[in-house]
Amino acid sequence: MKLSEIDATLREIRVSPVKTLGQNFLHDRNLARWIVAKAELTPEDYIIEIGPGLGALTEFALDSGARVLAIEKDRRLAEFLRKRFTSERLEILHADALYYDLRRLFAQPRVKVIGNLPYYISSQLLLKFTKYPSPISLWLFMLQKEMARRISALPGTSDYGALTLIIQLRYRVEYLRTVPSSVFLPRPDVDSAFVRIIPREPDELPENDPETFFRLVRRGFSQRRKQLRNLLREEIPDWAGTAVAVGFDARARAEELTLQQWIALSRRAPSGAPAAEVSTAAERFSVVDDQDQVLGDAPRDEVHGNNSRHRAVHILIFNATGELFLQKRSRWKDRHPLLWDSSAAGHVNAGEDYDSAANRELEEELGIRAELSRVAKLPASEKTGQEFIWLYRAQHEGPFQLAASEIELGEFFPPDVVSEWIKARPADFAPGFVECWKVVEAAI
Numbered sequence: 001m002k003l004s005e006i007d008a009t010l011r012e013i014r015v016s017p018v019k020t021l022g023q024n025f026l027h028d029r030n031l032a033r034w035i036v037a038k039a040e041l042t043p044e045d046y047i048i049e050i051g052p053g054l055g056a057l058t059e060f061a062l063d064s065g066a067r068v069l070a071i072e073k074d075r076r077l078a079e080f081l082r083k084r085f086t087s088e089r090l091e092i093l094h095a096d097a098l099y100y101d102l103r104r105l106f107a108q109p110r111v112k113v114i115g116n117l118p119y120y121i122s123s124q125l126l127l128k129f130t131k132y133p134s135p136i137s138l139w140l141f142m143l144q145k146e147m148a149r150r151i152s153a154l155p156g157t158s159d160y161g162a163l164t165l166i167i168q169l170r171y172r173v174e175y176l177r178t179v180p181s182s183v184f185l186p187r188p189d190v191d192s193a194f195v196r197i198i199p200r201e202p203d204e205l206p207e208n209d210p211e212t213f214f215r216l217v218r219r220g221f222s223q224r225r226k227q228l229r230n231l232l233r234e235e236i237p238d239w240a241g242t243a244v245a246v247g248f249d250a251r252a253r254a255e256e257l258t259l260q261q262w263i264a265l266s267r268r269a270p271s272g273a274p275a276a277e278v279s280t281a282a283e284r285f286s287v288v289d290d291q292d293q294v295l296g297d298a299p300r301d302e303v304h305g306n307n308s309r310h311r312a313v314h315i316l317i318f319n320a321t322g323e324l325f326l327q328k329r330s331r332w333k334d335r336h337p338l339l340w341d342s343s344a345a346g347h348v349n350a351g352e353d354y355d356s357a358a359n360r361e362l363e364e365e366l367g368i369r370a371e372l373s374r375v376a377k378l379p380a381s382e383k384t385g386q387e388f389i390w391l392y393r394a395q396h397e398g399p400f401q402l403a404a405s406e407i408e409l410g411e412f413f414p415p416d417v418v419s420e421w422i423k424a425r426p427a428d429f430a431p432g433f434v435e436c437w438k439v440v441e442a443a444i
């Protein structure tokens with residue numbers, strides 16, 4: 001929309017822009033087109049637009065053939081958008097984007113997020129929509145220039161701070177261009193800037209414990225002018241040795257360390273040592289025939305190497321609202337690293353029965369005991385990796401003590417999201433879980 005059209009529309013729908021909702025409407029169509037082009041949208045994309053306003057970006061997002069979910073907090077604008085756009089590919093949600101349930105996005109094959117964000121909550125929206133793990137592959141945000149500079153900053157600059165590192169640990173941030181306040185009606189008090197954010201590859205940076213990393217970074221930047229050695233004394237007792245090993249000056253301040261050095265530092269804090277790979281060399285499993293009768297036992301590698309039939313258990317934990325707890329397997333796993341899997345799962349050891357294995361796995365992986373009920377037994381097949389699987393279920397609300405060497409993280413998901421997610425992104429899941437879920441779906 002041109003400036004005159006925005007003006008006329010606002011008068012027609014009797015809306016005067018609300019400052020507390022960050023309502024500054026973009027009237028530069030060329031810029032709007034340029035912004036949306038940066039998202040390289042295709043008809044396969046599912047777009048979340050935060051704060052569509054009068055639809056400046058929505059118009060071009062729809063032109064790409066993509067499906068768009070536009071989340072607008074102002075009811076009057078949501079109603080206007082419903083009249084302005086009649087495309088079946090557009091869903092307008094009159095809601096606060098801060099409360100949007102991001103888990104639903106896993107059910108979409110490819111998700112991108114765009115928005116000229118309302119500046120009064122831009123950092124909350126940024127942190128919420130970049131929460132890890134995320135099914136989103138690209139974020140394109142208009143932010144206050146200062147915020148854009150902070151999240152894309154390089155070490156040694158005054159913009160470089162805790163927020164920079166918190167975002168950059170997971171994401172690459174590109175500062176695309178500065179945008180003058182004159183392209184908005186009304187003009188905001190500050191200039192804006194446009195950033196593109198993309199996720200890092202899982203193995204792009206050294207393994208680290210994010211909690212420890214965030215804690216050290218927050219503490220390190222809590223007093224920017226102080227030397228780090230005075231702020232992190234408790235976390236890193238051998239400061240001088242660490243500085244030499246990681247390659248920074250022992251008198252450095254927080255802003256002097258690169259992201260890689262912050263990671264190296266966090267790995268040297270006692271709580272930040274990466275979970276060690278668990279040795280599976282000594283494990284022995286029963287080898288069974290096609291009727292699940294024990295033939296003998298053999299070391300784990302031999303069983304897998306020979307593709308012999310063996311036994312496993314999967315446990316699905318549901319909470320009181322019927323959501324399923326999925327675990328994301330650790331990157332250290334020799335099989336299916338970083339894929340989503342049953343709440344807990346594992347092999348039945350030689351000499352062990354199914355029920356004992358299920359109770360043991362629950363304690364080892366999630367740190368809980370629960371009353372297990374048997375759901376079904378799945379036959380050994382190629383799809384299960386030649387495992388006979390007894391599938392169990394239990395109810396538990398968490399929290400869980402996740403075994404770091406086995407599990408990267410875990411989260412409860414509504415069952416319909418799980419089913420749609422498997423359809424949309426089957427490669428995200430360990431195959432054994434997919435087989436188990438088919439059994440559960442058939443029973444629902």
Ligand code: SAM
Pocket residue numbers: 021022023024025026027050051052053054055056057071072073074077095096097098115116117118119121
């Ligand atoms: N995208 C439009 C444009 O470029 O012209 C409008 C951008 S304006 C900076 C921010 C928009 O976000 C406004 O339409 C405002 O009503 C909306 N908004 C504010 N807070 C919101 C929230 N919590 N959730 C969703 N939308 C919100």
